[in-house]
Amino acid sequence: MNAPTLFGLCAAALVGVGLYGLIVNPQPLRKILAFNLIGCGVFLLFGAIARRGAAVGMGGDPVPQALLITGIVVAFSATALAVALVLRLFDETGSVTLASDAPAKAQADPPDA
Amino acid sequence: MPHSLSTQDVTSPSGLLLVLAVLVPFIGVLAGMVLGGRGAQRVAFVILAAGLAIAIAIANALVQSGDTVVYILGGWAPPLGVALRADGLAVIMLLAIAVVIGGIGVYARADFGTPPGVREARAPLMFWLLLLAVWGSLNLVFVSGDLFTLYVALELLTFAGVPLVSLGGQPETLRSALRYLLYALFGSVLYLLGAVLLYGAYGTLDILLLAARVHPEPVTWAAAALMTVGLLAKTALFPLHLWLPPAHAGAPAAASAVLSGLVIKGSWFLAVRLWLDVFAGVVTLPSAQMLAALGAAAILVGNIVALRQARLKLLIAYSTVAQIGYLFLMFPLATGLAAAQIDSTAAVNGGMLQAISHATAKAAMFMAAGLIYTTLGHDRIADLRGVARALPMTLVAFALGGASLIGLPPSGGFLAKWLLVSVAITTAQWWWVLVMLVGGLLTSAYVFIVVVRAMAPPSEGWTPRARVPYYQQVAVLALALCSFLLGMAAFCPVDVARIGRAVVPEIGWP
Amino acid sequence: MTLALAVDISLTLLVLAVAGWIIAVRDTFAAVIGFVAYGLLLALIWVRLAAPDVALTEAAIGGGLTGALLIGAAGRLRKTEAATRAEYPGVLIRTLAAILAVTVTAALAVGVLALPDPAPTLAPAAVASLATTGVGNPVTAVLLAFRSMDTLLEAIVVLLALLGVWSLAPDRAWGGYPGPRHHADPDGILAYLARLLPPIGIIVGLYIFWIGADLPGGKFQGATILAAMWLLVIEAGLADTPPISRTWLRVLLVTGPLVFIAIGFAGSITAGAVLAYPEGYAKPLIIAIEIALMPTLVLTLALLVAGAPQRMPPQ
Numbered sequence: 001m002n003a004p005t006l007f008g009l010c011a012a013a014l015v016g017v018g019l020y021g022l023i024v025n026p027q028p029l030r031k032i033l034a035f036n037l038i039g040c041g042v043f044l045l046f047g048a049i050a051r052r053g054a055a056v057g058m059g060g061d062p063v064p065q066a067l068l069i070t071g072i073v074v075a076f077s078a079t080a081l082a083v084a085l086v087l088r089l090f091d092e093t094g095s096v097t098l099a100s101d102a103p104a105k106a107q108a109d110p111p112d113a
Numbered sequence: 114m115p116h117s118l119s120t121q122d123v124t125s126p127s128g129l130l131l132v133l134a135v136l137v138p139f140i141g142v143l144a145g146m147v148l149g150g151r152g153a154q155r156v157a158f159v160i161l162a163a164g165l166a167i168a169i170a171i172a173n174a175l176v177q178s179g180d181t182v183v184y185i186l187g188g189w190a191p192p193l194g195v196a197l198r199a200d201g202l203a204v205i206m207l208l209a210i211a212v213v214i215g216g217i218g219v220y221a222r223a224d225f226g227t228p229p230g231v232r233e234a235r236a237p238l239m240f241w242l243l244l245l246a247v248w249g250s251l252n253l254v255f256v257s258g259d260l261f262t263l264y265v266a267l268e269l270l271t272f273a274g275v276p277l278v279s280l281g282g283q284p285e286t287l288r289s290a291l292r293y294l295l296y297a298l299f300g301s302v303l304y305l306l307g308a309v310l311l312y313g314a315y316g317t318l319d320i321l322l323l324a325a326r327v328h329p330e331p332v333t334w335a336a337a338a339l340m341t342v343g344l345l346a347k348t349a350l351f352p353l354h355l356w357l358p359p360a361h362a363g364a365p366a367a368a369s370a371v372l373s374g375l376v377i378k379g380s381w382f383l384a385v386r387l388w389l390d391v392f393a394g395v396v397t398l399p400s401a402q403m404l405a406a407l408g409a410a411a412i413l414v415g416n417i418v419a420l421r422q423a424r425l426k427l428l429i430a431y432s433t434v435a436q437i438g439y440l441f442l443m444f445p446l447a448t449g450l451a452a453a454q455i456d457s458t459a460a461v462n463g464g465m466l467q468a469i470s471h472a473t474a475k476a477a478m479f480m481a482a483g484l485i486y487t488t489l490g491h492d493r494i495a496d497l498r499g500v501a502r503a504l505p506m507t508l509v510a511f512a513l514g515g516a517s518l519i520g521l522p523p524s525g526g527f528l529a530k531w532l533l534v535s536v537a538i539t540t541a542q543w544w545w546v547l548v549m550l551v552g553g554l555l556t557s558a559y560v561f562i563v564v565v566r567a568m569a570p571p572s573e574g575w576t577p578r579a580r581v582p583y584y585q586q587v588a589v590l591a592l593a594l595c596s597f598l599l600g601m602a603a604f605c606p607v608d609v610a611r612i613g614r615a616v617v618p619e620i621g622w623p
Numbered sequence: 624m625t626l627a628l629a630v631d632i633s634l635t636l637l638v639l640a641v642a643g644w645i646i647a648v649r650d651t652f653a654a655v656i657g658f659v660a661y662g663l664l665l666a667l668i669w670v671r672l673a674a675p676d677v678a679l680t681e682a683a684i685g686g687g688l689t690g691a692l693l694i695g696a697a698g699r700l701r702k703t704e705a706a707t708r709a710e711y712p713g714v715l716i717r718t719l720a721a722i723l724a725v726t727v728t729a730a731l732a733v734g735v736l737a738l739p740d741p742a743p744t745l746a747p748a749a750v751a752s753l754a755t756t757g758v759g760n761p762v763t764a765v766l767l768a769f770r771s772m773d774t775l776l777e778a779i780v781v782l783l784a785l786l787g788v789w790s791l792a793p794d795r796a797w798g799g800y801p802g803p804r805h806h807a808d809p810d811g812i813l814a815y816l817a818r819l820l821p822p823i824g825i826i827v828g829l830y831i832f833w834i835g836a837d838l839p840g841g842k843f844q845g846a847t848i849l850a851a852m853w854l855l856v857i858e859a860g861l862a863d864t865p866p867i868s869r870t871w872l873r874v875l876l877v878t879g880p881l882v883f884i885a886i887g888f889a890g891s892i893t894a895g896a897v898l899a900y901p902e903g904y905a906k907p908l909i910i911a912i913e914i915a916l917m918p919t920l921v922l923t924l925a926l927l928v929a930g931a932p933q934r935m936p937p938q
Contacts (some may be wrong), residue, residue, distance in 0.1 A: 124896065140881070141782075145875040146786070146877050147877055163868040185888070185896060186771070187769065187771045188894065188899040189768070190663055194769050232868075233868065234794075234797065235790065235792060235794055235797040236794075253776070261770075262772060262773055262776065265773060269776065269779065272780060273783060282794065311736050313742070314747065315745025330737065332734045335731070335733070335734045338730075359811070463828075506905050
């Protein structure tokens with residue numbers, strides 16, 4: 001069991017955990033968090049593959065590493081767009097539920113949890 | 114069975130056109146951001162013309178050379194670098210998208226013009242920038258030859274499509290946009306996971322190289338399954354279709370036309386590309402049958418729910434859900450032919466025709482619904498009387514688009530279904546014929562209902578709420594006619610879809 | 624069991640524990656804090672996987688900027704906790720989701736264990752072509768030479784996300800200031816840090832950007848640090864976000880990608896292919912592209928965190 005395989009299995013577990021959270025959690029912000037978990041799992045898998053590609057004196061395959069940087073930036077911008085949508089939905093309706101039969105107008109704030 | 118694709122990886126003489134097809138729309142977005150307001154609209158119209166010219170030039174180059182148009186970016190050949198490739202399938206889509214976007218652009222001039230006296234308004238500016246961004250992203254999906262570049266293209270498409278849903282600003286559209294974004298991100302991350310596995314197993318992300326290196330094994334099956342499911346979520350195939358109807362129905366009419374007609378086709382095309390090229394030797398007929406079974410379910414569910422809708426835009430959106438099912442019927446038909454060692458071009462042609470006739474027809478129908486809404490002040494199907502009197506051209510356009518969806522000759526939908534049915538009979542998969550027949554019947558039911566309601570005479574003294582400009586009706590009719598007359602493609606002298614995709618049957622493939 | 628393996632195993636267990644906690648904990652704000660910790664743990668894992676560039680990016684963008692974004696959002700959404708908790712799905716959905724998650728994990732684990740040995744790699748090809756690019760860091764060479772199209776598209780993706788965020792502004796606030804106006808106690812710790820840290824941060828950010836050509840670093844990491852410094856100043860109320868209708872803002876935002884595209888097309892004339900570099904000019908052109916992209920990235924990253932315009936445009 002070497003490092004890349006270990007982290008590869010870790011990545012597989014992260015994807016599973018994130019998938020569960022994405023399906024189960026009704027709050028959009030939690031879904032965004034879960035999506036980030038899945039994304040990090042995918043990136044970790046790619047990183048383990050990069051490490052396995054170590055050769056000619058380099059610690060890892062540079063192509064996956066470069067693509068990972070691109071992926072992290074893209075994931076951040078996706079999160080930013082999603083968060084902006086959630087916040088705007090909250091401003092307009094006072095709730096962030098994704099159910100289709102939700103009220104369309106802003107209501108009085110519910111009592112603090 | 115792996116198709117022997119064009120194996121040369123040298124830049125073609127007119128390959129630069131591929132780069133232009135991708136970058137020119139984005140240059141338009143950047144220019145539009147700086148010029149702002151009406152400047153963005155003017156830039157958009159210039160790009161609409163330029164982009165169409167580029168698409169025609171690429172088609173010309175493809176037919177002249179008789180082989181795939183290739184461009185090696187930066188002079189670095191794959192696997193280290195990235196290549197752009199346009200074969201017959203890509204060129205057909207490039208042309209179709211350019212035409213549809215042109216029609217939508219002309220139509221949207223009335224809906225998204227910056228109001229006088231205001232330097233810049235939110236919805237108009239955003240619409241033109243997003244329209245160009247959708248175009249550039251779609252072109253990138255069609256011509257990119259690298260799986261990671263395709264991932265970036267999918268993300269571009271998502272970021273351009275989601276704000277179109279919430280362009281109107283109503284709260285319910287914000288909710289639909291958020292749901293769409295979550296589904297789309299879920300789809301992209303699954304796709305990326307598959308691509309990562311492929312790199313880990315074969316050391317390249319280039320489509321041509323992968324097609325040569327891929328062989329059936331667990332890693333490849335896992336990658337194929339993940340990427341397919343991801344793309345299904347983005348294409349809204351049953352049962353991952355729940356985000357589509359509210360998103361497409363809630364958007365402004367021109368935006369709905371872009372979303373239903375164009376954006377959906379991007380992820381579908383990518384699925385076709387993967388199944389036909391990368392995973393040709395890996396996917397089995399049963400898995401393709403499963404995909405088409407979901408498509409059949411989509412056709413039935415989508416059409417039945419569409420019949421029950423009270424609002425026109427929701428009816429058209431559910432119709433999209435059904436038509437997407439047709440797009441996936443070609444998968445077992447193409448695989449079935451390959452297994453029988455017969456050229457699968459007929460099935461692929463059928464799928465492509467289905468895609469572009471749906472793109473033109475659905476765009477026309479959504480735009481027609483927009484005009485109806487403007488004229489009547491609502492889009493309730495039960496109260497459509499008077500539309501025939503006020504908007505005769507538009508109603509004809511709606512009927513023509515519907516005829517293409519049903520599959521009446523000489524429409525593109527008819528030719529597509531004809532090809533698919535003949536392949537289904539050849540490969541003894543007659544149950545898909547049944548599905549297509551039932552789908553056609555159901556579609557004709559709701560098209561008939563809408564047209565009949567609209568032809569009823571208006572009540573005494575009724576006048577339209579607002580007049581719609583003549584050119585909008587012309588644009589809608591033009592797109593509908595494109596869809597209706599697409600069946601004439603049967604007379605096209607060149608089999609464009611086949612260029613760059615020479616089929617070499619492999620002896621002894623199980 | 625060597626020490627290195629022990630460290631790796633502990634990191635793995637820690638990361639999985641934090642991930643599970645993020646999903647399971649009831650309070651969203653706590654989950655977000657956990658996510659920031661998760662990002663930093665991942666950065667450590669990247670170091671263990673010999674990917675320092677990725678570690679820097681993960682720490683800066685994955686943990687830092689994403690964390691800031693989510694903390695701000697979680698704070699504003701505190702009141703909705705109770706309502707959404709009521710929508711928690713029943714046992715059936717949770718069981719199905721768990722089965723799906725376990726299936727996917729198992730399939731991926733099988734895939735990981737089935738990866739070929741020796742692993743196919745592009746490292747030799749990258750190193751062989753490194754000399755022609757003139758840069759010493761292979762990751763930078765991949766980003767800006769071998770696969771520069773992806774980097775160009777990425778700059779456009781980020782800009783497009785920003786446009787999407789801006790499109791969510793209410794009509795009355797179009798062209799106005801993103802985010803709320805922050806006020807902080809002028810004698811408090813936040814204002815103190817906002818005066819102390821930015822000069823240091825700017826130097827560090829520029830340094831990381833500059834050495835990225837030959838050592839781990841680069842424009843994304845450097846731009847993130849600069850953006851973070853700007854956000855700090857905004858949070859402390861010492862400066863305000865720029866109104867999005869400002870021409871200088873729009874021009875700076877598009878300059879990066881436009882210069883990149885221009886150099887790319889120039890390459891088709893001077894070096895035979897778009898995004899190719901002529902002999903001997905590779906490094907200066909790469910540096911030119913990176914310098915042009917810096918303002919765009921700093922502004923875009925910061926404004927993505929700042930959010931959609933909320934306050935009226937200046938008259």
